[in-house]
Amino acid sequence: xxxxxTEHRHEWLDDEAGPVVRPYTLTGGRxxxxxxxxxxxxxxxxxxxxxxxxxxxxxxxxxxxxxxxGRGTPVVELAADLDLAVGVVRVLLGDLLSRGLVAVHQxxxxxxxxxxxxxxxxxxxxxxx
Amino acid sequence: xxxxxYNGDQRGHRVPIALKxxxxxxxxxxxxxxxxxxxEVRPLQTEEILTGAGIDTDDVSGVEAKSTTTVAMDFGRIxxxxxxxxxxxxxxxxxxxxxxxxxxxxxxLGAVVLADTRRLADCxxxxxxxxQRGIPFVVGxxxxxxxxxxxxxxVRRALDLDPEVPMVLCDARDRQSGKTVLISLVEHVARHRGxxxxxx
Numbered sequence: 435x436x437x438x439x440t441e442h443r444h445e446w447l448d449d450e451a452g453p454v455v456r457p458y459t460l461t462g463g464r465x466x467x468x469x470x471x472x473x474x475x476x477x478x479x480x481x482x483x484x485x486x487x488x489x490x491x492x493x494x495x496x497x498x499x500x501x502x503x504g505r506g507t508p509v510v511e512l513a514a515d516l517d518l519a520v521g522v523v524r525v526l527l528g529d530l531l532s533r534g535l536v537a538v539h540q541x542x543x544x545x546x547x548x549x550x551x552x553x554x555x556x557x558x559x560x561x562x563x
Numbered sequence: 564x565x566x567x568x569y570n571g572d573q574r575g576h577r578v579p580i581a582l583k584x585x586x587x588x589x590x591x592x593x594x595x596x597x598x599x600x601x602x603e604v605r606p607l608q609t610e611e612i613l614t615g616a617g618i619d620t621d622d623v624s625g626v627e628a629k630s631t632t633t634v635a636m637d638f639g640r641i642x643x644x645x646x647x648x649x650x651x652x653x654x655x656x657x658x659x660x661x662x663x664x665x666x667x668x669x670x671x672l673g674a675v676v677l678a679d680t681r682r683l684a685d686c687x688x689x690x691x692x693x694x695q696r697g698i699p700f701v702v703g704x705x706x707x708x709x710x711x712x713x714x715x716x717x718v719r720r721a722l723d724l725d726p727e728v729p730m731v732l733c734d735a736r737d738r739q740s741g742k743t744v745l746i747s748l749v750e751h752v753a754r755h756r757g758x759x760x761x762x763x
Contacts, residue, residue, distance in 0.1 A: 541583070
């Protein structure tokens with residue numbers, strides 16, 4: 435997937451061409467998502483059986499995001515899978531969220547960070563690894 | 564409490580809790596190595612765009628044509644169970660990436676600061692960062708083959724560490740050793756919150 439995407443977006447770029455330097459072209463220049471709050475580890479879950487054909491304005495990257503989010507995937511893994519910068523993925527996710535195509539589940543915040551049972555489960559889990 | 568934590572969607576999907584742990588330290592202290600040793604998947608990499616720090620307004624006209632650069636972030640994953648995952652993030656090494664640290668640190672469970680005894684001062688900025696923000700951390704003293712062995716007490720004095728901050732000798736290449744460091748962090752977090760994890 436990585437190669438395919440790279441090829442169709444930047445046919446003339448190879449590994450030696452250096453980094454892609456206009457990452458926000460894909461978002462039409464938008465650098466902020468329509469909704470705040472896509473934490474790096476927020477889980478994105480696609481709506482079941484989304485009717486993507488109803489949204490011809492969406493890019494192939496949007497469609498890939500919906501596909502990848504079908505099983506519930508954190509923002510940072512979506513970005514790594516698509517080989518796109520996190521900032522770009524956030525904007526694209528904002529587009530999907532505003533169309534109701536995905537739901538976002540924020541991680542617990544520091545103020546209610548894991549209770550003792552969760553910390554104990556983490557320690558037990560690590561010991562068992 | 565956060566109502567979405569255990570909620571599934573209509574299909575009954577359970578959304579796990581994802582906890583962030585930062586792996587910090589100076590350049591070459593073994594951050595990426597530790598993330599690799601602990602991650603259940605090959606360490607993943609993503610990028611953040613370096614315009615973020617400078618953009619404070621919504622007027623972004625022209626940004627689409629602006630040349631910029633990106634900074635790579637290494638991360639790894641440890642699945643504890645169906646409901647719980649740890650995400651380990653190696654912090655970018657340079658000061659100009661501090662804005663990224665803020666994002667990484669937001670809501671993080673805690674941090675591991677890797678110290679290299681050959682260049683102890685390199686981890687001072689990381690320690691300052693977490694101390695100032697009240698983020699619980701432990702110091703992992705990475706034992707390199709060619710490094711002189713210092714006593715933990717000597718390192719603690721040199722780092723001027725608070726006595727309650729745990730220090731652990733570790734080998735960042737070794738998964739078991741890395742696990743020990745993470746366990747000491749989570750136990751420290753629990754003590755920090757006044758609810759010590761009972762020892763098994």
